[in-house]
Amino acid sequence: MTARRRIDLFYHGYEVKALDRPFGQGLSSLYLAARTGYRSLRRRQLYTGFYTAFCNLRSGLEALGMEVHVNDFAHARRHPDQVIGMAGFSDVYNRVQLPNPAVFGPGFVPYPEDLDRVTAGCNIRIFTQPSEWYCRIWRPKLGDRVQPMFVPIMLQDWPDLSAAPKTHDVVIYDKIRWHREERAPLVLERLQRHLAARGLSHVVLRYGAHRLAEFRAALSGGRAMVFLCEHETQGLAYQEALASGIPVLAWDEGELVDPQERRIAPPELKASTVPYFDGRCGETFTLAEMEQRFDGFWAGLSGYKPRDYVAEALSPERSARLYLDLLDRAAG
Incomplete structure (x- = not known):
């Protein structure tokens, strides 16, 4: 004590x-x-x-x-x-x-x-x-x-939504911040095409353009989140999804993109989109393997325990x- x-x-x-x-x-x-x-x-x-x-x-x-x-x-x-x-x-x-x-x-x-x-x-x-x-x-x-x-993360603020009635399959959290005109087609739109080809429904939440109530509603109605961001110092949005019992597939190239931070960062620095994450949370992917990683993630959806991770680690x-x-x- x-x-x-x-x-x-x-x-x-x-x-x-x-x-x-x-x-x-x-x-x-x-x-x-x-x-x-x-x-x-x-x-x-x-x-x-x-x-x-x-x-x-x-x-x-x-x-x-x-x-x-x-x-x-x-x-x-x-x-x-x-x-x-x-x-x-x-x-x-x-x-x-x-x-x-x-x-x-x-x-x-x-x-x-x-x-x-x-x-x-x-x-x-x-x-x-x-x-x-x-x-x-x-x-x-x-x-x-x-x-x-x-x-x-305060678990009492994020109740378990894994068994809530579902209205869509995937919540796409769009936090693409740099070189957006180039990267949105390469990441977001490509992902949307793959979901459509598989017959999976989705909603998109863009960072900074939604209210908290909309975020909670999207999590409640979804089976999984795909988190699209270049890198995060912590990543509260994806961690709140984990706390809510929603597994996450995260885009993670390991590349530091922020131009101000690239100027001062050690050249060998490896950034992360999900700095707090393990196998209970979900999976990560790079652009080279997006579709294959999504398919594996979706097939194993029932085996993840994201809320357990948050309770232990955060x-x-x-x-x-x-x-x-x-x-x-x-x-x-």
């Missing part, structure tokens, strides 16, 4: 503000309530990915019995040797300038050439990125000071234990 302890986290972003002033925490809470209400009325996405990840991390720590405090500047200053956590968007480096040793993440990590300048006022001992392959971009600069730290408790270990390393 993990001993109960106080954990101080600092977050600054669109939802919560790190306000180092009297009544700052109260003002931030009012801002969060107003923003959430405004966006809810307009049916917009309530929270950013960084804030969702931060909340899931906090929930995991609290599930382990930790006493979690957020943006308590006074306490941190009274205990300058206590390690803290920092998270959020780029402004957090200006808003949280404390002497305390810190672990950073989830949040925005500057590119290596900008990192020293942007983080100069902070005492960050360890930076985190969502997966090991992505950490390797920063390793030449940071060495062991950059570590993988996944965003946990739980909030596992994430929290990893985070506590990083805090201890930063304090040492």
